[in-house]
Amino acid sequence: MAVGVDGFSAGLGEERLPAYVYDVSGLGEYVREIVAALADGPEVFYAAKANADAPVLRAVAAEVAGIEVASGGELEHVRRLLPDARIAFGGPGKTDRELRLAARLKAERVHVESPYELRRLAEAAEGEGRDLDVLLRVNLAGDRAGAALAMSGPFGMDPGLIADCLPILAAAPRLRLRGVHAHLASGLDVPALVAQQREILDWARPWLARAGVTLPEINLGGGMAVDYARPEARFDWAAYGKALSSLALPGETLRVEPGRALTVHHGWYVTDVLDVKTAHGRAYAVVRGGTHHLRTPATKNHDQPFRVLPGPRHADAPSVRDTAVTLVGQLCTPKDVLARDIPLPRLSVGDRVVFAMAGAYAWNISHHSFLMHPEPSFHYL
Numbered sequence: 001m002a003v004g005v006d007g008f009s010a011g012l013g014e015e016r017l018p019a020y021v022y023d024v025s026g027l028g029e030y031v032r033e034i035v036a037a038l039a040d041g042p043e044v045f046y047a048a049k050a051n052a053d054a055p056v057l058r059a060v061a062a063e064v065a066g067i068e069v070a071s072g073g074e075l076e077h078v079r080r081l082l083p084d085a086r087i088a089f090g091g092p093g094k095t096d097r098e099l100r101l102a103a104r105l106k107a108e109r110v111h112v113e114s115p116y117e118l119r120r121l122a123e124a125a126e127g128e129g130r131d132l133d134v135l136l137r138v139n140l141a142g143d144r145a146g147a148a149l150a151m152s153g154p155f156g157m158d159p160g161l162i163a164d165c166l167p168i169l170a171a172a173p174r175l176r177l178r179g180v181h182a183h184l185a186s187g188l189d190v191p192a193l194v195a196q197q198r199e200i201l202d203w204a205r206p207w208l209a210r211a212g213v214t215l216p217e218i219n220l221g222g223g224m225a226v227d228y229a230r231p232e233a234r235f236d237w238a239a240y241g242k243a244l245s246s247l248a249l250p251g252e253t254l255r256v257e258p259g260r261a262l263t264v265h266h267g268w269y270v271t272d273v274l275d276v277k278t279a280h281g282r283a284y285a286v287v288r289g290g291t292h293h294l295r296t297p298a299t300k301n302h303d304q305p306f307r308v309l310p311g312p313r314h315a316d317a318p319s320v321r322d323t324a325v326t327l328v329g330q331l332c333t334p335k336d337v338l339a340r341d342i343p344l345p346r347l348s349v350g351d352r353v354v355f356a357m358a359g360a361y362a363w364n365i366s367h368h369s370f371l372m373h374p375e376p377s378f379h380y381l
C-alpha cells in the first residue's frame with residue numbers, strides 16, 4: 001500500500017497540501033488480522049481517542065467487538081456514527097450530564113473512576129430510569145519501567161479506595177458490578193504488557209470473587225507499543241494472542257482496548273518543502289504545516305518517520321545534499337520540529353514529504369487554531 005500512498009501523495013495539487021491520507025481498506029484488513037490473532041483470548045474494543053475520524057472509525061468498528069470512549073463528546077460522536085455499536089464509556093472527571101448520557105445513549109459498560117462518580121452514576125441511572133453495567137477502574141501500584149506513558153496518579157482507584165465502592169453498589173439497584181477495568185501504561189512490548197496484565201488478573205480475580213461477581217469481566221486496557229524509529233515494525237499480535245489465551249480462564253470475559261497500535265500505521269501526513277537554509281551550521285527545511293497538524297513528535301519527543309518524494313527541482317530552488325536536515329513547520333516556536341538532524345541524500349524546495357505513522361494521536365491531538373494556518377485536506381484510500 002506504501003506505493004499507493006506515495007502515488008496518491010505525489011498527485012495531490014499544492015492547494016490540497018498539507019493533507020492527511022488514510023488507507024482505510026488496509027486498516028480494515030490489518031485490524032481483522034489482529035482480531036483473528038486474539039481469537040482465543042480477549043475481545044477487542046477500539047480506544048476511539050486514538051483517532052475517531054469517521055471513515056477510520058467505521059473501518060475499525062467493522063472488525064472489532066466494540067468502541068471505548070472517554071468523554072461525552074466521543075460518546076455522542078460514536079453513537080451517531082455507529083448506532084448499534086457496543087460502547088464502553090471511561091475517562092476521569094465525568095460530569096453529571098455525561099453520566100446521564102451514558103444511560104441515554106446506551107453505553108454497555110461504564111468504567112467508574114471514583115466512589116463519588118459511582119454515587120452520581122447511581123443517581124443518573126435512577127433519573128434516566130435505566131440499568132447500567134459497571135466496571136470499576138483500578139490503579140495498581142508498581143514499577144511501569146519501559147512504558148512510554150504510565151497512567152499513575154489520578155486514574156481509577158487504588159485497591160484501598162475501590163473497596164469504598166461496594167456499599168455504594170449495594171445501595172444502587174440500577175447499577176450492576178460486572179468486573180474491573182485497568183489501563184496502567186502505554187507503549188509496552190509483548191513481555192511487559194503480558195506481565196502487567198498478569199498482575200491485573202492476579203489482583204482482580206480474588207477481589208471480584210470476594211465481591212460476589214460471577215462470570216466476571218476484566219478489561220486489561222490498551223497500551224500496545226509501536227516503534228516510531230521503525231515504521232515498518234508491528235506489535236507482535238500473534239505472540240500476544242498466544243500469551244493471553246494461556247492466561248484466560250473459562251467463564252470470564254477478558255477485553256482489551258488498544259488505540260495507537262490499531263490505527264497508527266495507516267495514516268500519513270503529506271506536505272511539501274517551502275524553504276531550505278542553513279543556520280549556525282545546521283540545515284533546516286521548513287515544510288508547509290507543522291506540529292499544529294501533527295503534534296505527535298512534539299508530545300512524544302521523537303523524530304516522525306518520513307520519506308521524500310522528489311518535487312519539480314527547479315535549478316534555482318534552494319536545496320541541500322548529503323546533509324543531516326531538521327524538518328520544521330510554519331509555527332513561530334522552536335518547538336515546531338517534526339524530525340531532527342535526519343541524514344538525507346538531497347532535499348529541495350518543492351519536494352513532497354510523506355510523514356508515516358500519523359494514523360493515531362496525530363491530527364486529533366494537535367493545536368489546530370494556533371497561527372490560523374489553513375487546515376489540511378483529508379483523503380481516504
Ligand SMILES: Cc1ncc(COP(=O)(O)O)c(C=O)c1O
Binds near residue numbers: 090183
Ligand atoms: C483508559 C484507556 N484505554 C485505552 C487507551 C489506549 O491506549 P493506547 O492508544 O496506548 O493503546 C488509553 C490511552 O490513553 C486509555 O487511557
